[in-house]
Amino acid sequence: MTEVTVFLPAALQPLANGVHQLALAGESVADVLEQLGAHHPQVGRRILTRDGQLRRHVNIFADDEDIRALAGTATPLAGRQSLTIVPSVAGG
Template identity: 65%
Template sequence: MSTIQVELPAALQPLADGAAVMALDGTSVGDALAALQARHLAVGQRILTRGGALREHVNIFLDEDDVRALAGLETPLAGYRRMTIVPSVAGG
């Protein structure tokens, strides 16, 4: 099991009692996000679908690596120090 520092975007911080960064445990990205959802249900619901998949408009980075380019939610946390949650920005 690894501990990773998770950085939340400003839009999700009010749903996490104002936390910008928190430490979460898990062996994979999915484990850490499940721990986040257990701690702050509303945050987890904005990141994961009801079926537990990563929402299309949310990007997750481990250090500088996009998890979609790795193994998605199955990506192991070992060797990484930081997970950053980035919502997609749309506009025109």
């Protein structure tokens, strides 16, 4: 299993007891998100839908690459060092 550092945005930190980063391990982004949800269920519900899909307003970067441009939550983590969760920004 690959260990990655997961960085949480300020908006999710209160739901994770103020934690801004965690070390989690998994073979894929989905594995790590499952662990994140197990440790911090409120964070998990903000990131994934009930059927385990990434919410539209959430972006996740494996190192510097948007996972949607890769294999989505099936993106393998071998060789990766970090996952950064970024909420979409809207406005105008």
